[in-house]
Every structure is written in structure tokens, then in C-alpha cells.
Amino acid sequence: MSESAFRVETTARLAQWRIDNLASCTYRKSDPFKIGNWNWHLSVEKNRALYLRLHPEISNLTRDNPPIASFIIRVICSADDRKALTHPEITDKQLKNNDDFVWPIEIPFTGKFIIDVEFLDLKTASPNGGEPCSIWAEGFTTKQSNETALACLGRMLTEGINTDIIINVSDGSIGAHRAVLASRSPVFHSMFSHNLQEKELSTINIPDMSIEVFQTFLRYIYGNIEHEEFQTHRLALLQAADKYDILDLKEVCHESLMEDIDAKNVLERLQNANLYRLHKLKTSCLRYLVKFGKIYDIRDDLNAFLQCGDRELIADIFNEVLNTWKGF
Incomplete structure (x- = not known):
């Protein structure tokens, strides 16, 4: 069987699979074809009836954002003056696997026929729980x-x-x-x-x-x-965001500064977290120092910090140490 027997031709929102002869087998599955964000498959299974399936290829995208499809699907008989059998229009049906859309066709098809799928719309669920x-x-x-x-x-x-x-x-x-x-x-x-x-x-x-x-x-x-340039100037941008009350920039800097805390920058990050009221960054720095034992790796820097650092911040470090010891 030639490779073209499994190929689905596509243009814009239309897909067509031409099947020359199904008599030699009882099951055939198309190659994947791309419509929208997903790869799709068509399959036909010949038993007492002809079962036609349309489904997205299984992937992380399909699992996380399964398509909600609206489409018209037809079977067109090439040998009978392009006589078409059309399924009632499908509207907003979520498709995750090959059992979500199955069309049992009782009318026998012989010889060449075309499966024609016209995608009217493809939606994904809203991350905020609203309309797709x-x-x-x-x-x-x-x-x-x-x-x-x-x-x-x-x-x-x-x-x-x-x-x-x-x-x-x-x-x-x-x-x-x-x-x-x-x-x-x-x-x-x-x-x-x-x-x-x-x-x-x-x-x-x-x-x-x-x-x-x-x-x-x-x-x-x-x-x-x-x-x-954002990575290079994060701390200066944080200061500017706080000064000019640009909350989205402040939050972007906050999230970024939590991503690469290490022994060289943890005390500076801790002080900035305290200065700019960044609770998550402050908590992350304290956990890094105390729970993960990095406080012992920066003794010299910590001693210098204890000599001139913010009194309340120093108290926070000692409280974190005491709370951690209580857990042992």
C-alpha cells in the first residue's frame, strides 16, 4: 500500500482523506495532519457497519488543552457521481481520544471514497473558568x-x-x-x-x-x-517599579528574582525583599539560608550583615533558625 493511502490533504480549515480501496483491510488510520494547534487523525473500521473516527493526536497539548471542535464531516463516494453522506453538524464537542467522535455508517461504501472534514471552529477552555x-x-x-x-x-x-x-x-x-x-x-x-x-x-x-x-x-x-537586558537590570527595574507604582513590572521582577537565588546573592535578595515588601522572595531566601543549611556556607558575609543589617530582618533570620530547630 502506498504512503499516499494514509496522507490527509489540508488547506486552511479543510481536511480530505482519499481512500481508494478499503476492501483489502478492516481498519485504516491516517497519518497525522495539522489543523489549528493540534495534530489530528482520521480512522475507518469496517465491521458490520463502517465506523469513522476523528480525534486529536495524544500529546501533552491534548491532555492540557483538549480541542473543543465544531465541524461538518462528510463521506463522498467518488464512484457514484460524488454522492455525499453528511453527519449532522457537530458543535463545541470536546475531543480527547478516539472514542469521543465515532460515526457508525450503515450504508455500504465500495470503491473510492473521500472523507471530508470542514472545521468551523476550534476552541480551548478558558484558564479562568469562563467561556471557551x-x-x-x-x-x-x-x-x-x-x-x-x-x-x-x-x-x-x-x-x-x-x-x-x-x-x-x-x-x-x-x-x-x-x-x-x-x-x-x-x-x-x-x-x-x-x-x-x-x-x-x-x-x-x-x-x-x-x-x-x-x-x-x-x-x-x-x-x-x-x-x-531585563535580567541584567532586574534590581534597578524593581526599584523603578516600586517608585513609579508599576505593579506588573514589580511582580515580574519579584518572580524572576526567586528563580536564581544562590549563596552569592541571597543576602542582597533578602534585603531587597524586605525593602520592597516581597513576601514570597523573603520567604524563599530565608528557607534557602536556614532550611537548606546555606547559612553555614556564607559565614563571613553573614557576620558582616549582622553588624550593619536591618534589625528586624536579622530578627527574622533568627526566628527562622529557631522555628527550623523546633522541627527537629
Whole structure:
């Protein structure tokens, strides 16, 4: 049997499987074919009736996000002037395995026939428990539109298109847009809404930031920050996020700083966690030091910290030690 006997042809949302002769076997399963986010299979089984199945290929994606499919499926007899048998339209049926859609066909088919599947929609369950979301609608509204908008917003910054505010930092100046800054930060919004110096002079002085850090900060606000520069300036971005009340940036920094705690940075991370009220980071640092015994690996650094560190933070370390000892 040729390889083409198992191949399903696809275009856009349509799939067709041409079967030249099923008489020589009682079961046939197609090669996988891609529609939407999933690979699919069609299969036919000939017993007293012809059983036709459509199902997604088993994978982590199928297990975690099984498709909710709407489709029209037909069997077209090539030898009988393309006479078609059409199943009633399937709407919003979740398909996980090969038993979720089975079509028993009582009418015998001989010779060549075509299985034709037209996918009307494919959805996935909402992670928030709401209505299922169409992957094709989502692809337009959130991916294409957002990517284009972010690219344009990034160009406004990098090319200085119609900037209307100058930010003077410790070692340079950079232009930006009041509307963008105000929409992302309540602090900037307040500056531009009241009769403050920043509103009158169209300048902002930020002497506690370098131009490299502030450019990275602006690239986050404008949506075109690179991963490497974010990693390099996480602590400075955390400080800026706290100062200008940008909660999403603060949370991104918080989560990132918990990912690579080690003996070299744990005390610095602990102090920043305490300073910026990052409870999860503080807990992680204390557990790393005490529960995992790393406190003994940094004795010199810890002794220096105990001499000049925050009194309440030092008390927190000792409380963690005492609580851990109680567990033994």
C-alpha cells in the first residue's frame, strides 16, 4: 500500500482523506495532519457497519488543552457521481481520544471514497473558568493585533516619534511620551495632571537612574524589552517599579528574582525583599539560608550583615533558625 493511502490533504480549515480501496483491510488510520494547534487523525473500521473516527493526536497539548471542535464531516463516494453522506453538524464537542467522535455508517461504501472534514471552529477552555475561547479569534485579536501595536509603540520610543517630554537622568537625556508614561504609572499620571514643574517645563529630572537603566525601564513600559537586558537590570527595574507604582513590572521582577537565588546573592535578595515588601522572595531566601543549611556556607558575609543589617530582618533570620530547630 502506498504512503499516499494514509496522507490527509489540508488547506486552511479543510481536511480530505482519499481512500481508494478499503476492501483489502478492516481498519485504516491516517497519518497525522495539522489543523489549528493540534495534530489530528482520521480512522475507518469496517465491521458490520463502517465506523469513522476523528480525534486529536495524544500529546501533552491534548491532555492540557483538549480541542473543543465544531465541524461538518462528510463521506463522498467518488464512484457514484460524488454522492455525499453528511453527519449532522457537530458543535463545541470536546475531543480527547478516539472514542469521543465515532460515526457508525450503515450504508455500504465500495470503491473510492473521500472523507471530508470542514472545521468551523476550534476552541480551548478558558484558564479562568469562563467561556471557551476560539483559537482563531484569539489569534487575530491578541496575537496579530497586539504584536503590531507593540511594534508601533516600540518604534515611537526608539525613533523618537512625536516625543513630548524629556527625561534627564544622571548621565544623559531621553525623549518619551506623556500619554504612554501616564497610562502605565499613577505617579507619572499625577505629575502630568497637576500644575507641577514637570507639566510646565515638559521635563522630568530623575538623578538616581543611569540612562542605560532608564532606557531599559522605558522599553518595558513600551513593550519592546529584551530578556537579556531585563535580567541584567532586574534590581534597578524593581526599584523603578516600586517608585513609579508599576505593579506588573514589580511582580515580574519579584518572580524572576526567586528563580536564581544562590549563596552569592541571597543576602542582597533578602534585603531587597524586605525593602520592597516581597513576601514570597523573603520567604524563599530565608528557607534557602536556614532550611537548606546555606547559612553555614556564607559565614563571613553573614557576620558582616549582622553588624550593619536591618534589625528586624536579622530578627527574622533568627526566628527562622529557631522555628527550623523546633522541627527537629
